[in-house]
Amino acid sequence: MTVYTQGPAAGGQPTSLVILLHGYGSNGEDLIGLTPYWTQDLPNTVFVSPDAPNPCEMGFGFQWFSLQSWAPLSLLAGAEAATQWLNGFIDDQMKKYNLPASKVALVGFSQGTMMSLYVAPRRAEKLAGVVGYSGGLIGGEGLIGQSSISRPPIYLAHGEMDTVVPVGAFFHAKETLKQAGFDVSGHTTQGMGHSIDEQGIHEGGAFLKKCFAD
Numbered sequence: 001m002t003v004y005t006q007g008p009a010a011g012g013q014p015t016s017l018v019i020l021l022h023g024y025g026s027n028g029e030d031l032i033g034l035t036p037y038w039t040q041d042l043p044n045t046v047f048v049s050p051d052a053p054n055p056c057e058m059g060f061g062f063q064w065f066s067l068q069s070w071a072p073l074s075l076l077a078g079a080e081a082a083t084q085w086l087n088g089f090i091d092d093q094m095k096k097y098n099l100p101a102s103k104v105a106l107v108g109f110s111q112g113t114m115m116s117l118y119v120a121p122r123r124a125e126k127l128a129g130v131v132g133y134s135g136g137l138i139g140g141e142g143l144i145g146q147s148s149i150s151r152p153p154i155y156l157a158h159g160e161m162d163t164v165v166p167v168g169a170f171f172h173a174k175e176t177l178k179q180a181g182f183d184v185s186g187h188t189t190q191g192m193g194h195s196i197d198e199q200g201i202h203e204g205g206a207f208l209k210k211c212f213a214d
Contacts, residue, residue: 004032004049009039014046016103016128016212017093021086021112023134025061027051031109034196038205042212048093052112053085064115072138079118079138086119101125105152105208109133109196110165117154117173121182126150129211131204132186133157133196136169140176153183155207157200159192 008014018038020031028049035047052062064086065078094104105128108116113135120130121143129152143149154177158170167188177184185207189197 001053002028002051004028006032006035006047007039007042008044008046010043012044014097014099015044016042016046016105017097017099018042018045018047018105018107018208019090019093020047020049021064021106021108021115022049022052022062023110023112024063024067025056025058026109027061031107031112034107034201034204037201038208041205041209045208045212046097050089053082064111067111075114076139079114082115083119083122086115087123090119090123101127103128103212105129105131105211107131107133107204107208108135110135110194113156114138117177120152120154121149121180123150127152128214129208130154131157131207132173133200133204134159134162134165134194135173136165137173137176140173140180143180144176146180149180151180151182153207153211154185155204156184156186157196157204158186158188159195159197160188160190161192162194164194 022030028051032049052064056063064082106116113132116130117137160167
């Protein structure tokens with residue numbers, strides 16, 4: 001498995017860690033491309049972007065889980081199966097950089113967002129925050145009324161013309177997470193498809209800076 005790493009831009013020991021989780025059929029190199037936009041706000045942050053653990057069934061790139069079926073139970077089983085690997089990776093990176101959960105954030109795109117939103121609330125120690133682009137919430141109803149989950153702040157962004165993960169997923173995630181007691185912010189972008197825009201990058205960086213300052 002390849003892990004792409006950038007930073008800290010200021011050099012020396014990082015004081016915070018951002019783990020980037022790519023989308024279905026992509027790889028870790030894809031999202032590490034966000035880091036130049038964020039180094040000014042986060043000069044002491046190390047950015048780490050792993051390839052997902054499974055080769056993608058489409059024949060190129062990697063996947064966190066199969067998307068042959070979009071049935072809710074199938075997505076839930078897929079996310080659950082990938083959780084142990086991702087939790088292990090997060091733990092290893094925290095150990096490697098000697099950082100607590102309060103200085104670790106997840107950033108996801110598409111299927112990487114689904115994994116971020118599934119794993120973060122179910123970790124014992126609260127992470128600094130989650131940024132989710134163009135994704136969705138899997139098994140979210142299971143978070144409502146739960147006292148045993150952790151509730152990091154969450155920023156979501158989505159294109160209103162997304163034909164891969166329709167924008168309805170944004171509103172479902174936002175509403176369900178708020179019902180479950182999460183602090184959720186974010187926006188949708190008119191005319192945008194399955195992508196990340198400048199506003200999303202700018203606001204995502206500002207959100208992460210605030211998460212690490214708190």
